[in-house]
Amino acid sequence: MDASSKIWAGVRAGVRWLAPPEQWSRRRFAGEATVALLLAVLAAGLGQLLEASALAVVTESVAIAVLSLMRRRLPATVLAVTAALTPVGNGFLPLMMAAGWSAGRRITGAGRAVAAFAGAYVLCVTVSLVDTWSPSTALTVVLLTTLYFLAVAVVPGLASRYWTQRRTLLHTLQERNGQLLRERAMVAGQARLKERQRIAQDMHDSLGHRLALISVHTGALEVDRELTPRQREVVGVLREASVTAMHELREVVGILRDGVEASVPASVDESGRAARGTAGIAALVEAARAAGNAVELKYSGEARPLAAAADHAAYRIVQEALTNAYKHAPGAPITVDLRYEPDSVVVEIVNGAASDAIGEVVSGGQGLTGLHERARLVGGMVHAGPVPDGGFRVAGVLPYGIGEAPPFVDASDPFRQQSEKAPSGDGGRVNGWTVSEREWAMDGRGGHSRSSGVVMGCAIALGVVMLLGVAVLVGVFFLVGSIDKGMIEPSEYESIKVGTAEKTVRDRLPSGDTIATAGLDGKGPKEPEGSRCLVLMSSEVGESLESEPVFRFCFADGKLVEKKSYEVKR
Structure with missing residues (x-):
């Protein structure tokens, strides 16, 4: 096998591992590939908008596409990796939402799901702190990262898990409903069989005994020497009729008891037995013709x-x-x-x-x-x-089929889905319908169940949204309050002179301990040797949305040795 064949064999093996044929249809694979492509294109667009390098844009887009394709196979791993890359990447936000959705529905067990999301949260917070480390802004970074993770990962995960559990419950109810119907049909069938056996036994014991007596007495009467030939002929007709009636009774009893025609012992005289079924139709016709019809x-x-x-x-x-x-x-x-x-x-x-014209007919x-x-x-x-x-x-x-017709489906069935085909796959189809289509097709009691589920889902979503709203308000409050610690007016910058004592300058300026100034250090001109610098934002807006005007004050030997005004790209 040459190198190219080995490479293609490895690719095919990887695809089979990523998307097993028994779980992934071609339609699903095409849909997942489309989603991965859209996420990659969106990430590339965001990278171009933020003026990232071409290599970074391509690398990030490929990584997002690969992670998107793997989120079904490795939901917890993809969630953790995405959470770690989101703080430093440009276009991982949509992927984070998709990874949270997949992890919520595909991680089995509440404990494992909580552990996966907790681990992803810790990674997201850790990377965020490392990327923008500052002791004064650490608490604010943790708060904002928590809000971000709740909004883009936890909320989709909870919504997905609720939806999946609802579908699982619906599948279980479908199977249980079908099982109850089958059991009901079995009980009804057993009751019918028992009643038929009772009727067959009664017919055999009563009519059989009477017909046997008629056959015996007519047989004895037929050989009586005192009867005229005409009387013997009539008695013979009666005997043959009684024997035929005995055979018909045996057939009816057999069908009532077992659903099949009763077998005839070898010792029984079959001379008077007429053919029953389609084979006996010709005899019926011949008898009708003999009667003049x-x-x-x-x-x-x-x-x-x-x-x-x-x-x-x-x-x-x-x-x-x-x-x-x-x-x-x-x-x-x-x-x-x-x-x-x-x-x-x-x-x-x-x-x-x-x-x-005929008279009244007795019927x-x-x-x-x-x-x-x-x-x-x-x-x-x-x-x-x-x-x-x-x-x-x-x-x-x-x-032509064997046995009785299957029982009709009860029209009062709230699920309207008595299907012999069990649900397959993840939200697979049941009797040609998807689960979502079944939910929307329900009415009556099913509609009540659907409305209850919708109300519960809306209540959960409303509670989560309210919690996030409160958290966002708290975060905005802290952020707005901390902006004053890192911003001054341009006039304040102009009024401060180089050579002023450090204590006097710092008393006039804010401390700069805010997340708003995170990432501004080290991005301007070279700092004076041996100095300590304070970087503050300007209250004025820069020339473009991508740059931030800042003021830098550098101190050495207890006095202000330099002040600079420049713009920093975020």
Whole structure:
């Protein structure tokens, strides 16, 4: 491997460490790169405005871009480094806010977060004191640095941590709500299964016993020699009907108990057992034709197996529709259409208008209602209604899937988010929605929760802002009060003569112990050998905003040996 390949391999490894593919999508990486570029450009602009050297501007911009990209991976480290560089750099203020935001949300544990921010604060204060060291201004520097750090690091960190904890709470509530819904569905399913098993047992014990007695007695009566051939034929029909009823009861009991068709022991006579499900539709049609009805059966699509309950439902839909056609439109042509669609099977029965007027028809009125319920239980639907030519149409749509339809989501759910997909990543998406979108989509009780959270967040922010306001007012008060200790009028400077006793001059001049004069020493002309100098500001404004007019008084051997007036670039 040549040197260039090794370099590129190292770069790729560094990128994977900085932005792991399982945590960083391309969209997120592009966003972070854009933020880093904007911070670097902003720092370069500030450096140019403050007339910094080109090398310093480039170095600072590159450092800011690198730190911005690393703030997700190393939040505490980036916060500490940024806090140490902010007092001596020109454009680290925006990065400080971004680092505080990232540290607040990404440092796990309150203790570790407090330690990270405390360490960053100590570094920021220490560098500020070293950069502008003066025993008389140390307290003022600490106060102003504290206010600065609270405003640009602590406040974004607190806001970010509150927002992240709120999102975490929302994720937890989502998962708990989904778990409760699943548990409720399981309990309801178990209750339904238990009730179905009870009904199946009752049907088996009562109807099974009665049908068995009918089958035994009709079987014995059929071989009675005293019966005429016509009577034997009628008794045989009754016996076959009872045997068929026994088979149907076994199937219904099996479906009620386990959701599948009951297995038939080898010792049971299957001679009278009619096919149930889609396989038995042809037999229903043949029986209808044998009774003198004009029935046409059509198939379309590739046949596919259905679940036992759905297969049985298809058979019952055809059976009930044919029965209704016999009752309400005797003699009318009937068409039975069985279509296998890609995602479901469609059973459609259409009969024409009745050819003759019919009298009152005796009906239980529960046939179509039962079909609707039967189809709903397997996740399908049934439509029944008249057709334009005066006939009637019954159509059922049944899925191929196994088992019953999943329970419907409760409309009163305050989160409106029963999703099988768990939240992923940092504020990842849930069922196609981001957490922020979910918060804004809530209403009803969810809206009340949102408003409570917003009120709490506003109260915290208001408290922090008030605390900062009080601190700023105190700082401004001390700063304004200390300016008098480092400023004189130009007329005062002119009235003081070289050679005057040092004590007399110092009694007339302020002490200069203020942060306002910090950084003015050593920036003017060379001081006289062996002298001690006092640098004060002028009450007049300089020629430009970048320079500060100052007065310097140098003392030696107990008297004023030199005074100078010049401008210093801040």
